[in-house]
Amino acid sequence: MPPRSRRNDGEPLAVQAARAREQHRTQMGSYGYLARRGPKRHVTVVPRPLRYWQYDLAGPVVIALTVLAVAVWLGFLGWRDGGAAAAAEAPVAVGLGLLVLVVSTGRFTIGDWAVSTDIAGLRQTSSFGVVPLVLVTEVVLGSPPAGWPTPRRRGGWWPGRKRVGVAHLDTDGETPRSFTVWVRDPAAVADALGHPLR
Numbered sequence: 001m002p003p004r005s006r007r008n009d010g011e012p013l014a015v016q017a018a019r020a021r022e023q024h025r026t027q028m029g030s031y032g033y034l035a036r037r038g039p040k041r042h043v044t045v046v047p048r049p050l051r052y053w054q055y056d057l058a059g060p061v062v063i064a065l066t067v068l069a070v071a072v073w074l075g076f077l078g079w080r081d082g083g084a085a086a087a088a089e090a091p092v093a094v095g096l097g098l099l100v101l102v103v104s105t106g107r108f109t110i111g112d113w114a115v116s117t118d119i120a121g122l123r124q125t126s127s128f129g130v131v132p133l134v135l136v137t138e139v140v141l142g143s144p145p146a147g148w149p150t151p152r153r154r155g156g157w158w159p160g161r162k163r164v165g166v167a168h169l170d171t172d173g174e175t176p177r178s179f180t181v182w183v184r185d186p187a188a189v190a191d192a193l194g195h196p197l198r
Contacts, residue, residue, distance in 0.1 A: 013174075017171055020113035051111060054184055056182075057101075106154075110192040117155070138195060139166050139198065163181070
């Protein structure tokens with residue numbers, strides 16, 4: 001997977017990528033976290049529609065840690081104050097656990113200039129990085145082939161979703177990188193990224 005040297009009007013890829021990141025943040029900033037509701041009401045210029053978006057529930061590690069925290073909390077209360085105190089505290093503990101899972105929900109979004117992942121609780125498009133579309137080099141269905149750099153994992157497996165591998169260049173426009181994500185519609189993701197699905 002050799003790095004691309006594609007340039008636009010003589011600009012290095014790194015410059016194109018920096019501009020694309022800012023354009024992506026501007027586009028994402030016009031939409032609330034619930035993308036189905038459309039642009040925010042206070043936006044004066046209607047942004048272009050998102051190419052693709054999906055929500056990713058909290059991963060198995062977050063779920064396991066949340067369940068463990070609730071169990072330890074209730075177990076400690078039961079040990080210290082008795083079963084009645086733990087039972088009385090259970091609705092609060094379970095409610096807070098569910099709240100943690102809700103704010104841990106992520107959104108995988110492809111706009112006109114980049115792809116990004118953000119988390120409901122943080123509400124920041126740049127939470128886990130933005131990959132400009134000009135840096136995407138290849139999209140494959142399933143696990144990345146041999147020879148790709150070790151991929152970063154975005155989102156987790158859920159029923160009905162398929163794994164997609166995306167090869168891209170780093171912000172310097174030269175260093176190969178990759179990530180994998182579980183998506184509802186691999187063909188739509190590849191089309192939104194501007195590359196045929198292999």
